[in-house]
Amino acid sequence: MKRVFYLASVAALIGFSACNQAEKNPEEPAISTDVINIPSDEDNEEAAKQLAAFEFENIVYEFGEITQGEKVQTTFKFTNSGESDLIISDAKGSCGCTVPIYPKNPIAPGETGEIEVVFDSEGKMGQQNKTVTLIANTKPNTTVLALKGNVLTPETK
Known part of the structure; x- marks a missing residue:
C-alpha cells in the first residue's frame, strides 16, 4: 500500500511540474505587459478612446469547397484605427489545424x-x-476571426 501511495505521489509531482513549464521560443521577442493599459469600466470615456482598435476588412473568410487534405491560406488585413500602438499579445487557432501568424511588433x-x-x-x-x-x-481585448467552408472526402477508385 505504501508503495502504491509513493508511486502515485511521484507521478502527481512530475505531472504538476510538467504542466507549469511553458514552452518559450527564444526567437520571439518578449512583450512586456507594462505597455498594455486597458481602462476599466470605472475609468472615464476619454481614456477608453485612447486605446488601440482593430478595423478589419473582413473577419470571416469563406473558402467554399475543398478536398480533404488541401490547405487553405488567407490573410486578414487590418488597420489600427485607435489612438495608441496596437499590440497583439497572442493569437490562437480553435484547433491544431488552424495556425495563425501575427505581427509581433x-x-x-x-x-x-x-x-x-x-x-x-x-x-x-x-x-x-x-x-x-x-x-x-x-477593448474588448479579444477579437475572433473565422474560416468557414466544406471539406469533401476524396473519391476512391
Whole structure:
C-alpha cells in the first residue's frame, strides 16, 4: 500500500511540474505587459478612446469547397484605427489545424497589419467553422476571426 501511495505521489509531482513549464521560443521577442493599459469600466470615456482598435476588412473568410487534405491560406488585413500602438499579445487557432501568424511588433495608429491563417483539412470532412482568437490591447481585448467552408472526402477508385 505504501508503495502504491509513493508511486502515485511521484507521478502527481512530475505531472504538476510538467504542466507549469511553458514552452518559450527564444526567437520571439518578449512583450512586456507594462505597455498594455486597458481602462476599466470605472475609468472615464476619454481614456477608453485612447486605446488601440482593430478595423478589419473582413473577419470571416469563406473558402467554399475543398478536398480533404488541401490547405487553405488567407490573410486578414487590418488597420489600427485607435489612438495608441496596437499590440497583439497572442493569437490562437480553435484547433491544431488552424495556425495563425501575427505581427509581433506594435502597429502604430493609422498603420496596417496582417494576420495570416493556414487551415489544414487533413482528416477533416464536412462543414468546417474554425476560429482564430486574437488577444490585444483593445477593448474588448479579444477579437475572433473565422474560416468557414466544406471539406469533401476524396473519391476512391
